[in-house]
Amino acid sequence: MTDRNAGGTFLGVPLYRPRTAFFELASCEGCQLQVLNNEATLAPFLGLLEIVNFREAMTGGTDDYEIAFVEGSVSRKDEEDLLKEIRGNARVLVALGSCACFGGVNRLKDRFDPDWTRKTVYGEAPVESGRARPLEDLVAVDLKIYGCPVKKEEVEKVVTNIALGKAVVSPKYPVCMECKANENICLFDLGEPCLGPVTRAGCDSWCPNSRAGCWGCRGPAEDANVEQLEKIMQEHGFAQETILDRLECFGGFARFAEAFRRRRREGAE
Amino acid sequence: MKVDCRIDIRNLTRVEGHGNILIRIHDGRVQEARWEVVETPRFFEAMLVGKRWENVPWICGRICGICSVGHTLASIRAIEHAFGIVPSGLTEKLRLLLKHMETLQSHILHLYFLSAPDYLAAGSVFPLIESSPDVVARAMRIKQLANDLVDSVGGRRMHPTRTVVGGFTMLPEKEELVPFRDRLKKAVDDLLMTAVLFGSFAVPEFSRETEYVSLKGVADYPFIGGDLVSTDGVLRGEDEYREMTNEYIVPQSTAKWARLSRASFAVGALARLNNNFDLLHPLAKEVALNFRLRPVQHNPFMNVTAQLVECVHVVMRSMDLLEELLDGELREARPKVSPKAGAGVGAVEVPRGILYHYYEFDDTGHVRKCDCVIPTGQNHANIQHDLEELAADCLRKGMDDGRIELLAQMLVRAYDPCISCSVH
Ligand code: SF4
Ligand code: SF4
Ligand code: SF4
Numbered sequence: 001m002t003d004r005n006a007g008g009t010f011l012g013v014p015l016y017r018p019r020t021a022f023f024e025l026a027s028c029e030g031c032q033l034q035v036l037n038n039e040a041t042l043a044p045f046l047g048l049l050e051i052v053n054f055r056e057a058m059t060g061g062t063d064d065y066e067i068a069f070v071e072g073s074v075s076r077k078d079e080e081d082l083l084k085e086i087r088g089n090a091r092v093l094v095a096l097g098s099c100a101c102f103g104g105v106n107r108l109k110d111r112f113d114p115d116w117t118r119k120t121v122y123g124e125a126p127v128e129s130g131r132a133r134p135l136e137d138l139v140a141v142d143l144k145i146y147g148c149p150v151k152k153e154e155v156e157k158v159v160t161n162i163a164l165g166k167a168v169v170s171p172k173y174p175v176c177m178e179c180k181a182n183e184n185i186c187l188f189d190l191g192e193p194c195l196g197p198v199t200r201a202g203c204d205s206w207c208p209n210s211r212a213g214c215w216g217c218r219g220p221a222e223d224a225n226v227e228q229l230e231k232i233m234q235e236h237g238f239a240q241e242t243i244l245d246r247l248e249c250f251g252g253f254a255r256f257a258e259a260f261r262r263r264r265r266e267g268a269e
Numbered sequence: 270m271k272v273d274c275r276i277d278i279r280n281l282t283r284v285e286g287h288g289n290i291l292i293r294i295h296d297g298r299v300q301e302a303r304w305e306v307v308e309t310p311r312f313f314e315a316m317l318v319g320k321r322w323e324n325v326p327w328i329c330g331r332i333c334g335i336c337s338v339g340h341t342l343a344s345i346r347a348i349e350h351a352f353g354i355v356p357s358g359l360t361e362k363l364r365l366l367l368k369h370m371e372t373l374q375s376h377i378l379h380l381y382f383l384s385a386p387d388y389l390a391a392g393s394v395f396p397l398i399e400s401s402p403d404v405v406a407r408a409m410r411i412k413q414l415a416n417d418l419v420d421s422v423g424g425r426r427m428h429p430t431r432t433v434v435g436g437f438t439m440l441p442e443k444e445e446l447v448p449f450r451d452r453l454k455k456a457v458d459d460l461l462m463t464a465v466l467f468g469s470f471a472v473p474e475f476s477r478e479t480e481y482v483s484l485k486g487v488a489d490y491p492f493i494g495g496d497l498v499s500t501d502g503v504l505r506g507e508d509e510y511r512e513m514t515n516e517y518i519v520p521q522s523t524a525k526w527a528r529l530s531r532a533s534f535a536v537g538a539l540a541r542l543n544n545n546f547d548l549l550h551p552l553a554k555e556v557a558l559n560f561r562l563r564p565v566q567h568n569p570f571m572n573v574t575a576q577l578v579e580c581v582h583v584v585m586r587s588m589d590l591l592e593e594l595l596d597g598e599l600r601e602a603r604p605k606v607s608p609k610a611g612a613g614v615g616a617v618e619v620p621r622g623i624l625y626h627y628y629e630f631d632d633t634g635h636v637r638k639c640d641c642v643i644p645t646g647q648n649h650a651n652i653q654h655d656l657e658e659l660a661a662d663c664l665r666k667g668m669d670d671g672r673i674e675l676l677a678q679m680l681v682r683a684y685d686p687c688i689s690c691s692v693h
Contacts, residue, residue: 030334
């Protein structure tokens with residue numbers, strides 16, 4: 001190991017500072033910004049890794065890196081090529097945020113015929129576009145950090161674990177567990193819909209803490225029982241559309257949303 | 270005199286999103302100077318169609334991570350206009366406080382992280398952490414204050430969770446707000462130090478006569494809603510935004526361009542300041558005058574200075590707002606939202622300039638049509654014209670390639686473009 005990777009220490013153990021790059025495809029760049037957005041821990045965070053490529057924040061990037069964080073969904077050929085090139089360079093490829101993990105909000109346009117979508121925004125002008133796809137549709141993804149936006153604490157945990165060579169796992173249980181631990185009033189009791197019972201935890205029930213229902217931005221928890229949730233929602237008098245809106249908003253529940261649409265169509269026939 | 274030069278910058282760094290700068294000088298003549306925007310469109314205006322109103326601010330906020338508060342507020346304002354909802358005075362104050370903190374957060378990010386490295390001959394802020402720790406600590410302190418206050422009022426610093434049509438899902442406790450008194454006070458000192466730092470930088474001398482467009486303030490420097498104004502004397506209502514923007518499509522950009530009285534116009538901190546100078550807080554005005562910044566200023570590089578002046582303004586005004594909030598009751602009921610058929614516009618001054626959201630709803634509150642006009646989209650044509658003029662100016666002054674390349678990048682950065690947002 002060379003000097004360039006000499007870093008700080010963690011519990012007295014010298015840390016290896018992996019060379020790290022950040023990239024963005026189609027996205028709001030919010031997840032990258034979240035990485036810079038926790039001023040109190042930014043300096044120790046930067047002590048954990050050596051950032052060698054971060055176009056939004058620095059000039060002079062390089063292809064010599066080990067970890068690549070990639071934000072955004074893929075819909076154009078040039079993005080596909082860039083993603084494959086990154087995969088070739090990186091030892092660890094991390095999908096950063098729900099656009100990268102699931103396609104994110106960007107998938108919502110794919111409810112429509114692509115020609116109609118293009119004409120609605122650009123008229124007759126030739127503008128290339130394709131379906132919004134998650135990274136793993138095109139390359140192998142080693143790690144996923146969920147959320148729209150991601151939580152900086154989770155990014156830090158992932159980076160620390162990589163630096164220490166430890167396994168990285170996301171919680172398997174739903175947001176409700178965190179929400180109850182936070183002693184929030186349940187939104188269903190306030191007459192608001194919430195996807196907390198089926199959504200993967202790890203955000204510390206960010207939205208319910210603010211008395212806003214969960215929109216499922218982190219995708220399904222393991223063993224998510226979406227049909228059960230539909231029942232609860234119906235018992236509370238929420239329209240089917242309300243459930244569907246939340247299921248399809250951030251892309252993580254796309255499979256469930258499609259099944260839901262199918263059942264609604266069949267029910268209507 | 271310089272005769273040939275070829276500048277090819279793909280994916281300009283230290284800006285939000287993807288853009289290219291191309292300059293060709295041949296035989297002592299500028300053959301080409303181009304600002305290209307190559308970002309992938311995400312088609313927000315299409316994806317909203319058919320969605321119920323409740324979804325709209327959540328989805329539209331995702332147009333941009335840096336100004337997610339502004340997008341969310343413009344979206345909410347457009348819906349409230351369409352449904353005829355008038356927010357309470359308390360809601361208006363809290364929204365304005367959020368807006369001020371977003372302006373502060375974003376301007377500080379631009380001043381210290383994106384812009385200053387050019388003047389300090391560094392590639393990024395990262396080496397400055399070791400070489401100038403005080404400077405970076407100061408930037409962090411101001412930015413953290415802004416972000417923490419957005420957390421307390423909006424629920425989350427990015428893509429806020431509490432801001433909804435009609436008001437807020439939850440209000441902050443007074444005890445939570447009290448410590449911000451001292452932090453805002455400290456920020457004033459930090460900003461005056463920032464002014465000393467930026468006062469030591471030599472702002473490039475360049476100027477091109479430009480039309481500047483912004484909201485028109487009445488009692489205060491404007492951020493949320495109101496009439497639209499330009500330095501060429503155009504005045505329009507908020508719902509006439511289309512006549513103020515006149516968007517059109519060009520081959521060199523996936524973002525639409527805009528025009529008004531001339532071939533292009535500019536929006537942003539400098540535009541707001543040029544149109545509303547007298548409404549600045551006295552301390553902000555003093556800082557502006559120290560930089561010899563007074564209306565109408567036509568040097569685009571001075572946009573960075575205007576951002577600094579606005580930082581002082583929003584911190585001073587936030588101190589007043591905070592006192593008003595602490596003096597009053599922090600409690601209110603959320604009005605029930607009843608959708609109805611109609612259309613509404615929401616105009617909000619986000620850090621990079623004036624932003625418009627427009628929606629048309631059917632009688633069940635489903636979106637029939639959506640239009641978002643983004644500040645950076647309005648600036649692209651002006652950046653293009655500035656770039657042409659700058660290249661010619663550099664040529665006249667006999668600058669070397671390296672200097673031209675640096676100035677061209679600094680010019681685009683001075684607009685603080687948010688490119689993914691402009692393409693959306
Ligand atoms: S996941 Fe959300 S916050 Fe992150 S880049 Fe995508 S839209 Fe932005
Ligand atoms: S508010 Fe949502 S997350 Fe919290 S307990 Fe209720 S359903 Fe679960
Ligand atoms: S509560 Fe739900 S929508 Fe909110 S951040 Fe957590 S997973 Fe995402």
